[in-house]
Amino acid sequence: MSNPFRKQNRHPGEWIAEWSIRLIASASILVIFLIFVFVFREASSLFTSQNETPAPSTSSNGQPVSEMVPESYGGEPDVYNADVEEPTAAAAESGEEGAPGQFIYKPKNPKYPEIYNPASGLLPADIDELPEDHIAETEPEQRELFSNLTSTTWQPVGEVPKFGIVPLLIGTAKTTLIAILIGAPLGILAALYVAFFAKRWVREIVKPGIELLAGFPSVVIGFFCLVTVASFLQDVTGIPYRLNAIVGGIGLSLAVIPIVFSIAEDALSAVPRSLHEASLALGSTEWQTAYRVMLPAAAPGVFAAVLLGIGRAFGETMIAIMATGNAPLSTWSPIEPARTVAATIGSEMGEVVWGSEHYGVLFFLGVLLFVVSFSLNAITELYVKKRLIKRFQGQ
Numbered sequence: 187m188s189n190p191f192r193k194q195n196r197h198p199g200e201w202i203a204e205w206s207i208r209l210i211a212s213a214s215i216l217v218i219f220l221i222f223v224f225v226f227r228e229a230s231s232l233f234t235s236q237n238e239t240p241a242p243s244t245s246s247n248g249q250p251v252s253e254m255v256p257e258s259y260g261g262e263p264d265v266y267n268a269d270v271e272e273p274t275a276a277a278a279e280s281g282e283e284g285a286p287g288q289f290i291y292k293p294k295n296p297k298y299p300e301i302y303n304p305a306s307g308l309l310p311a312d313i314d315e316l317p318e319d320h321i322a323e324t325e326p327e328q329r330e331l332f333s334n335l336t337s338t339t340w341q342p343v344g345e346v347p348k349f350g351i352v353p354l355l356i357g358t359a360k361t362t363l364i365a366i367l368i369g370a371p372l373g374i375l376a377a378l379y380v381a382f383f384a385k386r387w388v389r390e391i392v393k394p395g396i397e398l399l400a401g402f403p404s405v406v407i408g409f410f411c412l413v414t415v416a417s418f419l420q421d422v423t424g425i426p427y428r429l430n431a432i433v434g435g436i437g438l439s440l441a442v443i444p445i446v447f448s449i450a451e452d453a454l455s456a457v458p459r460s461l462h463e464a465s466l467a468l469g470s471t472e473w474q475t476a477y478r479v480m481l482p483a484a485a486p487g488v489f490a491a492v493l494l495g496i497g498r499a500f501g502e503t504m505i506a507i508m509a510t511g512n513a514p515l516s517t518w519s520p521i522e523p524a525r526t527v528a529a530t531i532g533s534e535m536g537e538v539v540w541g542s543e544h545y546g547v548l549f550f551l552g553v554l555l556f557v558v559s560f561s562l563n564a565i566t567e568l569y570v571k572k573r574l575i576k577r578f579q580g581q
Contacts, residue, residue: 222556229553232546233331335547340514340525342534342544349547353514357431357524358500361510364435364520365442365499370492372439373446374481377488380447381454382462382476393451400444408508411437416509427511431524434510438502442495449494453487454480490566497562501555503532527551 511523
């Protein structure tokens, strides 16, 4: 027999609210999962398309595109395909450009366009006289996918596209390292001050103020670095490049500080106050208690804050686009411009041809971002925080 006093009479509104929360949460998880599947699927096309031979393009009537001849309109002759005669005397005297019968240059070698090639420094007339062996040597060669991705040149637009991700990884590593070296110490020291040294009214002002910085739009921080920080740094140091990895790292550190501060302050505040009081009772000063007792006790949480800051700096887009110079250079010098993986995706994805090799490479970079961010968050959640809980429990 059931106990009537333990029976819960649930209101229909509570039942509706509970199931609404379950459905919304399930839909959110499903959408995130589908986004990951979409990114991985688009990136996999980069590798699957290498073994496929594209079929020849045909028109609506079944004729191959390569054999199609452009039509002429308005009764004008087809100057691109018809044999052009020497200009007549009337056309030469009139001097009208493009007059019927006017001579149009056509190179003897059809492998070269009718334009000046700045790479070779030769005019079309000079190209006509080149020997066949030189022509074969100057023809670009297609590179394998792996050697192309591991090269040091990022030039997706060209006769032979080059998708070397090495300069992008170097630029990302440079800016992220500078951001952490600046943002992590400032965030940890600010957390120590707020947790143990600041007065109550100061804590109530400083903590929300720093956390409010996390809500600043990235474009505002990037614009601030572009206009103010870059000019100030160049005037003080005399660096030849106004936008460089240092300016980008400073901008990214402004986005890292709120994350490091919030998580580190929560970890320090979660340390039992008995440790603080015991240290003071043994004669330690407030500063000695803070950095010798409380900070080591909260070390896993502080380390988690630094890892999450690295993830934020690694995936930041707008600040990296506006403040780093956005130049893919394979150099570790912090005073030279850099380009990050996220900035490359953000600046080129809107103009890439759908389904092209460039399209697949950008999604491959997105997979790299996802793997790094997921790994950092997994380490933070599954290892660091677990160790923090065990330490607080005395295990």
